[in-house]
Amino acid sequence: MKRFFIPLMIAIFILLSACTSSTGSTIEIEDPWARAAAAMVGEMGGHNMGDMGTPAGNTAMGEMQHAGANSGAFMVIRNNGNQADRLIKAESDVAEAVEIHLSEMKDGVMTMRQVDGIDIPANGQAELKPGSYHVMLIGLKRDLVAGEKIRLKLTFEKSGSIEVDAEVRAP
Ligand SMILES: [Cu+2]
Numbered sequence: 001m002k003r004f005f006i007p008l009m010i011a012i013f014i015l016l017s018a019c020t021s022s023t024g025s026t027i028e029i030e031d032p033w034a035r036a037a038a039a040m041v042g043e044m045g046g047h048n049m050g051d052m053g054t055p056a057g058n059t060a061m062g063e064m065q066h067a068g069a070n071s072g073a074f075m076v077i078r079n080n081g082n083q084a085d086r087l088i089k090a091e092s093d094v095a096e097a098v099e100i101h102l103s104e105m106k107d108g109v110m111t112m113r114q115v116d117g118i119d120i121p122a123n124g125q126a127e128l129k130p131g132s133y134h135v136m137l138i139g140l141k142r143d144l145v146a147g148e149k150i151r152l153k154l155t156f157e158k159s160g161s162i163e164v165d166a167e168v169r170a171p
Contacts, residue, residue, distance in 0.1 A: 026083075073150075074130065076125055088117040090154050093141070117157070
């Protein structure tokens with residue numbers, strides 16, 4: 001009996017550790033959503049950008065009023081693990097390009113810039129919200145209509161890729 005016992009314990013131990021490591025992701029995405037926006041660059045979008053004479057993404061208006069063709073996605077990213085992780089990439093089929101951005105107040109003006117990633121502390125969270133970190137959807141290929149869902153693929157340094165459906169909400 002004792003002969004079997006030790007190998008059995010070893011086998012169980014290996015199984016358990018394989019399970020916990022393959023469960024892998026300790027990342028949880030809460031309440032993902034994207035801002036409704038029209039893809040077309042028509043009367044509004046087109047000439048507005050030209051008239052302003054400033055590069056997109058560096059205007060005083062922040063992400064609220066990009067020419068119609070952009071949108072933003074927001075969520076809370078929870079890390080239930082004991083190791084810090086980092087969001088390093090975001091992708092979606094609905095936009096030509098997807099970047100990770102940070103909006104900030106600078107001298108009373110809302111600006112935003114691209115960042116390399118967003119740290120998700122161990123047993124902590126990062127909040128992506130208007131006026132702060134966000135996933136920038138640049139060059140919408142189609143309208144984002146309130147009520148529908150769009151697929152986002154988020155890639156983390158340690159946890160790999162996670163796909164989520166973000167609900168489109170009216171601005
Ligand atoms: Cu942005």
